[in-house]
Amino acid sequence: MNNLKHKVLITGASQGIGAALACEFAKQKATLVLVARTQSKLESVADKCKTLGAESVQLVAADLSEPASWDKVAQAGAQAGINILVNNAGYGLWGEFAEQSLEALQKNMRLNMDALLVLTHKLIPTLKKSQKSYVMNVSSTTAYQALPTFATYAASKSFVLMWSRALHHELKKSGISVTALVPGATDTGFIERANMQHMEEAAKKLSMTPEAVAQIGISGMFKGKMEVVPGLMNKVSAVAVPLLPKKMVEKIAANIYIKKQ
Numbered sequence: 001m002n003n004l005k006h007k008v009l010i011t012g013a014s015q016g017i018g019a020a021l022a023c024e025f026a027k028q029k030a031t032l033v034l035v036a037r038t039q040s041k042l043e044s045v046a047d048k049c050k051t052l053g054a055e056s057v058q059l060v061a062a063d064l065s066e067p068a069s070w071d072k073v074a075q076a077g078a079q080a081g082i083n084i085l086v087n088n089a090g091y092g093l094w095g096e097f098a099e100q101s102l103e104a105l106q107k108n109m110r111l112n113m114d115a116l117l118v119l120t121h122k123l124i125p126t127l128k129k130s131q132k133s134y135v136m137n138v139s140s141t142t143a144y145q146a147l148p149t150f151a152t153y154a155a156s157k158s159f160v161l162m163w164s165r166a167l168h169h170e171l172k173k174s175g176i177s178v179t180a181l182v183p184g185a186t187d188t189g190f191i192e193r194a195n196m197q198h199m200e201e202a203a204k205k206l207s208m209t210p211e212a213v214a215q216i217g218i219s220g221m222f223k224g225k226m227e228v229v230p231g232l233m234n235k236v237s238a239v240a241v242p243l244l245p246k247k248m249v250e251k252i253a254a255n256i257y258i259k260k261q
């Protein structure tokens with residue numbers, strides 16, 4: 001059991017995995033800084049967290065795909081003296097790359113990669129002030145292979161995974177443990193935002209709850225794990241996919257993700 005007084009900043013905390021993580025930390029009497037765009041949804045998560053035992057909850061309404069927001073969010077984390085940073089906010093945009101709006105893709109990459117990089121860099125000095133601190137970056141099992149029709153999202157999650165693993169080694173000596181949480185299909189607003197309704201039925205059969213993902217993620221993070229893959233099926237695919245011929249895996253993946261008419 002970890003005796004640290006948890007002070008946690010979570011991005012994308014207004015719903016889904018981020019809200020579930022906030023509730024789990026609330027049960028451990030944490031001080032929370034919750035970030036997302038939608039103030040009203042953040043307020044309902046904050047109410048729930050207070051009921052569950054959070055010491056205090058601060059809300060920061062910010063669009064992290066806008067570079068102008070990064071300083072504000074980092075300052076909130078520094079002022080709260082956080083010792084846990086959870087970079088969770090992210091989404092995908094399903095579709096053929098050439099047909100997608102370049103502007104929309106770039107906005108998506110700013111959230112999925114740049115915001116993590118900037119927030120982590122700006123908050124390392126704050127994290128170093130604690131004897132022990134943690135960074136959790138939310139990747140995805142899409143990180144393990146190239147994914148036709150989900151190309152940019154999957155590549156952004158590969159970035160999150162590889163970058164986190166490298167930082168795990170680099171920051172160990174500073175007392176900062178970095179964990180990549182690598183969920184597979186999880187029952188959240190993700191499919192709708194990604195415009196992947198054609199996969200909803202199939203995804204539901206395999207989906208985990210955000211609560212289960214959050215519990216497994218936090219437990220692995222406190223154990224100092226570099227990579228946490230929740231769920232047996234996801235674990236099996238994380239081990240098996242890199243062992244199989246890439247071309248074969250990509251063909252199978254393309255077949256799963258493509259929209260059947």
Ligand SMILES: NC(=O)c1ccc[n+]([C@@H]2O[C@H](COP(=O)([O-])OP(=O)(O)OC[C@H]3O[C@@H](n4cnc5c(N)ncnc54)[C@H](OP(=O)(O)O)[C@@H]3O)[C@@H](O)[C@H]2O)c1
Nearest residue numbers: 012014015016017036037038064090140185186188189190
């Ligand atoms: N669900 C899955 O199947 C699955 C699988 C693997 C990995 N993941 C990853 O898990 C993470 C959480 O996703 P989720 O499944 O919980 O999806 P979700 O239900 O759509 O939640 C996404 C969260 O991110 C916030 N967000 C979105 N755009 C934002 C922006 N521009 N600035 C700040 N916050 C923003 C949303 O709040 P607002 O809309 O209020 O801003 C929301 O709180 C993501 O990184 C996703 O890639 C999900």
